[in-house]
Amino acid sequence: MEFIDYSMVQRTDHVMFLSKIDRRWMTFHCETCNAVLGDGLSVCGEVKTMSSIVFLKVTKDVIIDEEETEDKEYLADCIYSFLSCRCCRSVVGKIIHSAPSRLSNCRSMFLLHKPSINCYLLNSSSVVKATSISFEVKPLGETIQEIMDKYGGMLKHKAHLKEEPTESTISSC
Template sequence: MDNVMFGSLKAKDCVIFQCKICHSVLGDSLQCCGTSSILNALMCLRVTENVELDSIILIQGPLSECLYKSLHCSFCRAKVGMVPCSTTESLSHLRGLYCLDKGALHCYMLQSKSAVEVSDLNLEPQSLTQHIGELKRQIVVAHCRLMAAVKKLDELVGEESGLGSSILNLERGHKPQTYHCKV
């Protein structure tokens, strides 16, 4: 199951977030977009229907200078997080996100079928630089494989016809080139 992929996410990385009290499914790592150390929470774009958004806007609590709504488990009514509605500028990145309290969560890993602590998970998204670096590495690998295939084709064509240049180069009017790839 390690090689099974959903989009660009490997199945081994999928985690289900459950209520710590009744184990109702509240969300998953596919919707997680980071963590908040200020709130000790996971920031999610969406949650399941097992999470109820309180209609009352609160001011007290962990975000005393902000307006937010509490999130509750629909089965056991435990408080599982909040959704900031109006925040200070320093917390504006939290507005409208479902902030699930790490202390109220139980995590289940799909691949290993085991429970893990939220603190053991790395749910921070990769930076754009990391994505670009990985894409560049994959392009270099693909290029090297292509050049190795062209070289092998040159050898096969050269052996059969007595010609030493690539079919691709002959079609384009190019001189033979040598490629050296390191990965």
């Protein structure tokens, strides 16, 4: 979907290369009513086994249900609450209060269920299903290596400029 002359229309072509989308420049909306649930700056990963995006914070349009629930399947031994959209009351995710060690990194995080949300891409004014985008986070070591590769040449150049000039480059007046 995209905005054309102030109206939203369904796109027929697949949106660019979804793996190259900058997650910072997107907002997340309820699939049912399009209420804004969060933004890309709050995304800190994905739990593929639960088909959920992990958020540090969400908007006030996300309500934490007061009733705590237990599950018999993947969330066995967990205590969690459902997250609902304030506007349409549809369930959009979960927040885990207590979990075994395998899910310890998800405790107190907002887990929005990918099939329940759409992503609005600010750069292209397009709306895509959250299920079509990967929110996996690269390991820190890979990210650091990319930065070192990118800026390593600049550091070498800067070091070369700081070297003392030789006598052949200094001219006398």
